[in-house]
Amino acid sequence: MARVGASAGWNGNYVETVTASQTLSYNDSGKVFLVGTDALTITLPATKAGVKYTFVNSGADGAVLLKVSPNSSDKVIGTIAAISMTASDDGDLTNTKGTANKGDWATIVGDGSDGWYIIGGDGVWAGA
Numbered sequence: 001m002a003r004v005g006a007s008a009g010w011n012g013n014y015v016e017t018v019t020a021s022q023t024l025s026y027n028d029s030g031k032v033f034l035v036g037t038d039a040l041t042i043t044l045p046a047t048k049a050g051v052k053y054t055f056v057n058s059g060a061d062g063a064v065l066l067k068v069s070p071n072s073s074d075k076v077i078g079t080i081a082a083i084s085m086t087a088s089d090d091g092d093l094t095n096t097k098g099t100a101n102k103g104d105w106a107t108i109v110g111d112g113s114d115g116w117y118i119i120g121g122d123g124v125w126a127g128a
Contacts, residue, residue, distance in 0.1 A: 017058070018042065026051055034058040035066045038097065046071040049112030057095050057104040057123065065097035068106070070115055076127055078118030080106055085118065085127030092127070099124035 014031045023043040029051040033042065036058040044053070047070070057066050070076055072090040079085070085093065093116075095104050104123025108116040 024053060028053065032056060036064060038064045039067075041067045041069050041092075044068065044070045044074070044116065047074045047110040047112055047115050049110055051110040052107065052119075054105060054107040055095075057100050057102060059100070059102060061101045062098060064095075064100055066095040066100070066104075068093040068108070074115035076108065076116050076118065077114065078108075080118055080121035080125045081123060083125055083127075085125075087115075087127070089115075093118075094126045096124055096126055 015034060016031050017034045017036070018040060019037050021041045025045055026048055032054040034056050035042070038059065042055065055066060055068055057064050069092045070090060075087045075089055076085045076091055076093045077087045085091065093106060093108070101123055106121035106125060107119050109119050110116055
């Protein structure tokens with residue numbers, strides 16, 4: 001993993017390139033994850049209020065499926081580019097491969113109760 005920046009923090013000053021599926025921790029809060037490898041799954045910890053992650057598809061257009069998987073009792077709630085997530089427990093947030101563009105992104109924040117709220121994003125994402 002390539003890392004750029006001073007340290008993890010709320011100012012988005014930490015960028016990490018993801019090349020293999022991984023499980024995030026609360027210590028990863030504030031990071032921006034660049035994903036350019038196809039078919040990886042990034043697994044989230046249980047929701048915690050204020051924990052924030054940003055995911056960016058850094059692969060070529062139409063080449064990278066990016067999947068963010070919440071804890072089994074958490075939901076992903078919100079809308080990206082007029083596509084609403086279904087907000088079901090254990091429902092993944094997926095940047096679909098066929099419609100993915102380099103630079104598609106999503107930022108989520110934990111509420112500590114229901115799951116993860118989408119607070120920004122662009123591109124075609126699907127939710128289950």
